[in-house]
Amino acid sequence: MRGYLASSITVACAAALVLPLSLVSGALASPSDGTPDVPGSTRSLPLRPLGEVPSVRGRQASVQGLPAQDVEPFSLVGIVWEDEAAELDGTVEVRTRGIGSGTWSAWQEVETHNEEHAADPGTAESESGRVRGATVPLWVGASDGVEVRVRQADGGRADRLPEGMRLELVDPGDDPADTVTSGPGNEGSGNEDNEGNDGNEGNEGNDGNEGNEGNDGNEDNEDNEGNQGNDGNEGNEGNEGSVGRAPAGGLGIPALNRMDTEAEAAAAGDLVLDPVTAKPYIGPRPGIVTRRGWGADESLREEGFVYTDSVKAAFVHHTATGNDYTCSQAPAVIRSIYRYHVQSSGWRDIGYNFVVDKCGNIYEGRAGGVAEPVKGAHTFGFNTNSTGIAVLGTYGSSNPPSAAVTAVAKLTAWKLGLYGVNPKGKVTLTSAGSGKYAEGTKVRLNAISGHRDGFDTDCPGSRLYGKLGTARTASAKYQGR
Incomplete structure (x- = not known):
């Protein structure tokens, strides 16, 4: 989309979203027939090297991700990277902490292949220059803590993972007053x-x-x-x-x-x-x-x-x-x-x-x-x-x-x-x-x-x-x- 924020910039969420989202995200203006007032946000956190851990085959594998940390409320997670043609040949796992629970979930695997859900090749949408590589998103429910680890398949090197990977934390905002x-x-x-x-x-x-x-x-x-x-x-x-x-x-x-x-x-x-x-x-x-x-x-x-x-x-x-x-x-x-x-x-x-x-x-x-x-x-x-x-x-x-x-x-x-x-x-x-x-x-x-x-x-x-x-x-x- 036009004017997408760089990964280092965080979109304000929850109560801070009092301005129209078009102003904070650079998106297109709202159509004249109106949009329900449903605040929400997308926050991006760059992944970083986490060292080496044993892989499923017993070999050491370099891992990228994020250590356990507190974050603003979110309900859906996914991983994106800049080159849409680059494949994430590996595994992505996340665990989250439910809001108010203090309890961390078990590790959940995120499906890494999302390219099959995409615009057809050669279309204006696919060649817009804005499309990124991405995993399938995972719904985790209202959460305020997250930990992520991404490893190359077969214990491969982390430098073979797509460049510029970042974690996307999506807060859907509250439901509209009436379901239409x-x-x-x-x-x-x-x-x-x-x-x-x-x-x-x-x-x-x-x-x-x-x-x-x-x-x-x-x-x-x-x-x-x-x-x-x-x-x-x-x-x-x-x-x-x-x-x-x-x-x-x-x-x-x-x-x-x-x-x-x-x-x-x-x-x-x-x-x-x-x-x-x-x-x-x-x-x-x-x-x-x-x-x-x-x-x-x-x-x-x-x-x-x-x-x-x-x-x-x-x-x-x-x-x-x-x-x-x-x-x-x-x-x-x-x-x-x-x-x-x-x-x-x-x-x-x-x-x-x-x-x-x-x-x-x-x-x-x-x-x-x-x-x-x-x-x-x-x-x-x-x-x-x-x-x-x-x-x-x-x-x-x-x-x-x-x-x-x-x-x-x-x-x-x-x-x-x-x-x-x-x-x-x-x-x-x-x-x-x-x-x-x-x-x-x-x-x-x-x-x-x-x-x-x-x-x-x-x-x-x-x-x-x-x-x-x-x-x-x-x-x-x-x-x-």
Whole structure:
């Protein structure tokens, strides 16, 4: 982002943030339609050599990091470095001290590979000169103490670690006074009265042997794919000339960007589609917590929006930020990821188009209109003509809550339906260069795919990936298929 502070400068936090953040961070001015007053901060602490310690193989390894120390309050941590192309081939561990507890956590490992969640190569966002290398951020909850250690893989030398590494401590600030939801009902209102039922979700792994659903053997039937293709136009997919254009939804539905109430949504014409009278195979629009609702500071992101031609596929992710959050904390987690993506990593906005929490609440991600083909930075190489849905949490060995899987199904039934896509069908996307697929390669993918289908990554975690077949089937049913 423009005017990002040097790593040696600390952004004031907590009560000290009485000035607009645009003044202290050098970010762009807030849009005229207003931003909720949700203070927050990002603080940067340079890492330094810590000497040598035994590595996992018994050899001595040079370590960089920070010794245990008191810091201003924060809730999310990550490591960034200046050269986005440099890989952190090693391990990052942190331990934190909860505010008021005096007790330090166990060491937690931070996922080091974040490049797969990024803008496509060759785009204005990726070549802005502001993008940095970064780990995945980790949500640790309200804390006031931190200790960090970073070591090269296989006990290698510390001078092979990326240069200029620094610890980013993100304080999300307090929640806005009211959670703002668009769409029907209160599905995205942040009402977590049923959160206590999460404890029953541990048995979900037995859902009809769903671990095998990734093969979706019967999904080759593409009879309903009629409107999905337009593949002949894919040669234009790289065109980003639509920055700042007036939104023009897949079916001419006006965009809803941070509408404050359902009444405003209705006035804008962005209404729930009646399954009896609406165009066939479009699922009802679910409730979506708007950016204003989760407290996005619009002064942080770049002005304007970037759109692609269509939405042919939805890529499902997990945020890998850990599962130690309550659904009432989800807005704060999203605000923290937003700050980390923009201020720490140098992206134009949060990377995901939508976020889903463990209770099934759906949140608007990257700005530009939830009905629009907004170009995100979620699936490196396949951000064109796709939408990115991130489930908050880490689902490699933990089962995703059924409420979250249902929310993914409802969201894709509506979003893909706007663009004539069958959630159980196949689509063709052209790779912009993902490492897994060379630039220009046409790839046949499920309309609802996991991140790993487009990039060599574990995302969205094996347990969530195994539920995508369930999401496809449910999504098609919500569309009336």
